[in-house]
Amino acid sequence: MLITCQDASFAYEGSIAVCGLSFTVNSGDYLCVVGENGSGKSTLIKGLLRLKTPQSGSVLTGDGLLASEIGYLPQQTAAQKDFPASAYEVVLSGRLASRGILPFYSRRDKAIADENIKRLGLDSLRNRCYRELSGGQQQRVLLARALCATKKLLLLDEPVAGLDPRVTQELYRLIERINRDTGLTVIMVSHDIQSAVKYASHILHLRTKQEFYGKTADYLQTEAGKSFVGEGGATND
Amino acid sequence: MINTLLEMFSYAFLVRAVIVGLLVALCAALLGVSLVLKRYSMIGDGLSHVGFGSLAIATAMNLAPLTISIPVCVLAAFLLLRISESGRIKGDAAIALISTGAIAIGVVVISLTTGLNTDVCNYLFGSILAMNKGDVKLSIALAAAVLVLFAFFYNKIFAVTFDENFAKATGVKIGAYNMIIAFLTAITIVLGMRMMGALLISSLIIFPALTSMRLCKWWKSVTVCSAAVSVLCFFAGVVISYVYATPTGASVVIINIIAFLLFWAVNEVKGRIKKMKKLIAPLACLALLLSACAKPSAGEAARNGNGSIAVNIQGEIPKPADLSDEVFEIREKMFVAQMNDIYINPADYLGKTIKYEGLFKNYTWERNGETYYYVIRYGPGCCGTDGDCGLEIVWDGEYPAVDDWVECVGVLEEYEELGATYLRLGLTSLTVLDVRGAEYVEQ
The missing domain is CATH 1.10.3470.10 (ABC transporter involved in vitamin B12 uptake, BtuC)
Incomplete structure (x- = not known):
């Protein structure tokens, strides 16, 4: 068991953002967290990253997972769009947490960065400026950075937001391949319910409380699943 | 350059x-x-x-x-x-x-x-x-x-x-x-x-x-x-x-x-x-x-018209303002900054012989009825105040007329009066010059 939530709830200044969270994530799982805006997805991410402590209940980590070992892919910020940095510099910064107080990267850190650049097919973009890359390329760079930070768990926050459909599918396939080939656990927050049920092994559906948690196949049998997938499909078309 | x-x-x-x-x-x-x-x-x-x-x-x-x-x-x-x-x-x-x-x-x-x-x-x-x-x-x-x-x-x-x-x-x-x-x-x-x-x-x-x-x-x-x-x-x-x-x-x-x-x-x-x-x-x-x-x-600097520039035109490098020199000359260029430095770091200059040109001025202090003498230039005053830049002088000989352009040479000394310490130049020579320099200096 990598992560266990036991009846956890999170609050902002007294008002509950999301409650009744009880689920387990095992090594190698691919969990997709779905739900509408304001359903508590971002709050849950903060809880998993240990940036927010639960109001009640608990979030436990197992298999020797430290909070600093989570490979996180946050949503992009406006400031990054015109940021002068090479793809390599961005990827290498994923090793930061492992440095602690030490000021400079070791040879091993650089080797790990190079390895992940190769793994995501970024060799030709290595020395390019981050702001000149396409949206999909930027996400791959950030994914490589996340991979530099972890061996166990990837946490992706809306990774396909703003990407065109073809690039979106490529990125999904890439994430699936990483999950399958390396056994890395993936937790993804997404609006895109169609792709969620297509790729994920487990689904966590939130609506300020936990609506459903279980295998994807079971989710599709539930009322919530049927209606949400139907709605999602309708709006996506 | x-x-x-x-x-x-x-x-x-x-x-x-x-x-x-x-x-x-x-x-x-x-x-x-x-x-x-x-x-x-x-x-x-x-x-x-x-x-x-x-x-x-x-x-x-x-x-x-x-x-x-x-x-x-x-x-x-x-x-x-x-x-x-x-x-x-x-x-x-x-x-x-x-x-x-x-x-x-x-x-x-x-x-x-x-x-x-x-x-x-x-x-x-x-x-x-x-x-x-x-x-x-x-x-x-x-x-x-x-x-x-x-x-x-x-x-x-x-x-x-x-x-x-x-x-x-x-x-x-x-x-x-x-x-x-x-x-x-x-x-x-x-x-x-x-x-x-x-x-x-x-x-x-x-x-x-x-x-x-x-x-x-x-x-x-x-x-x-x-x-x-x-x-x-x-x-x-x-x-x-x-x-x-x-x-x-x-x-x-x-x-x-x-x-x-x-x-x-x-x-x-x-x-x-x-x-x-x-x-x-x-x-x-x-x-x-x-x-x-x-x-x-x-060449550009020469057009600014300045005592030290004459040296420049002849292609000579002006002598560094080395304090071990017998006479330390304050030139028109950096006049204000140099004076400032004397007031801020007086220890570096006390006992040295200093030479500079400026306007002769005097001032009578009502509090003790004494008259003080100065050689100054008009500095970059602000909002109509604090425009004079120079040193107080004392001289055994006869003082010239106010607003005469003079060259003064003297030793920088410290003296106390009414509980405060002041700087002044004990003059060894005071010459009235015909050719006047810049009365107003910016730096």
Whole structure:
């Protein structure tokens, strides 16, 4: 068991953002967290990253997972769009947490960065400026950075937001391949319910409380699943 | 060009100022890259206004300016970050609030105590002020500390600047690093403020970063390039300020504007013909910049009409203002700054023979009915006050008429009167000259 939530709830200044969270994530799982805006997805991410402590209940980590070992892919910020940095510099910064107080990267850190650049097919973009890359390329760079930070768990926050459909599918396939080939656990927050049920092994559906948690196949049998997938499909078309 | 530089660096106080200035320019450029990208450009402006307020208070209380301003500015930096983070008042509004507030307090304190004088003007617009040696040592030590800390936190500053959320998630203490950046910025601002002026110091933070971002694409190259641009622009600005007697801070900013436009133009051209190699372009720019600065040399200076220039025309390098020389001459160039240095570092000059030209003046003090004699020139007074610049003199012979143009030679001495210590020149010669020099001096 990598992560266990036991009846956890999170609050902002007294008002509950999301409650009744009880689920387990095992090594190698691919969990997709779905739900509408304001359903508590971002709050849950903060809880998993240990940036927010639960109001009640608990979030436990197992298999020797430290909070600093989570490979996180946050949503992009406006400031990054015109940021002068090479793809390599961005990827290498994923090793930061492992440095602690030490000021400079070791040879091993650089080797790990190079390895992940190769793994995501970024060799030709290595020395390019981050702001000149396409949206999909930027996400791959950030994914490589996340991979530099972890061996166990990837946490992706809306990774396909703003990407065109073809690039979106490529990125999904890439994430699936990483999950399958390396056994890395993936937790993804997404609006895109169609792709969620297509790729994920487990689904966590939130609506300020936990609506459903279980295998994807079971989710599709539930009322919530049927209606949400139907709605999602309708709006996506 | 070489002659101008040698002449410049014959002034010991100018050498000290330039060393401190170059270090500050370097620190500001390095921190600027992060501040500009974090959308904190105005923090430098806000802190410099706080610096002005605290300098005003320090002056009023007769305390060493740096020892008051540094803690106050560091405190203000922390406060600014706290207010912006708590989100109750947005960052830009918080900066405007604190900076205008500090200026108001400073101005009120000044008007209640010393009144608006040259010192205050210098704090606003900057000048190559003589700094006392303690300040110089403190400045160099602090600037070195800023550089070392920046190098130490280089990678973390990148991570915090590029993506706070990711850095936070991987356990980096964002708040602590923001504080470190603000802390280093506050120190840099205070150190550079008296030279650049409270109104202009933030340009050292913003311009080099933006200039280098026109052409450089990597974090590392942006950092290195802005450091280089900043140092070169500062140096060119000081030289121009010296040659044309323009205000130092403004001259440095003008050079920075030129550098920015050059980099921007090169980037535009590069975008059209993608032939130029990455490195050649900025180097060519800098070379151009330097050669442009090189033009106003000896001939140009001669047109300014000046006693020391006669030496220049003959192609001789003016003698360094070495204090071991028998007679230490204060020339028309840097007259005000040199006089300032005598008042700020009197220990360096006491017992030396000093020679200079100026207007003969006298003044009778009502309090004790005694008359005092001076040789002065009109300095860059501010708001109608504090315009005279020179020394009190005592002379055994007959005094000339008021407003005669005289050359005086004498030994600098200290004397006490009514509990205060004053400086004066015990004259060995006082000559009335037919050819008058500049009565008004700017630097």
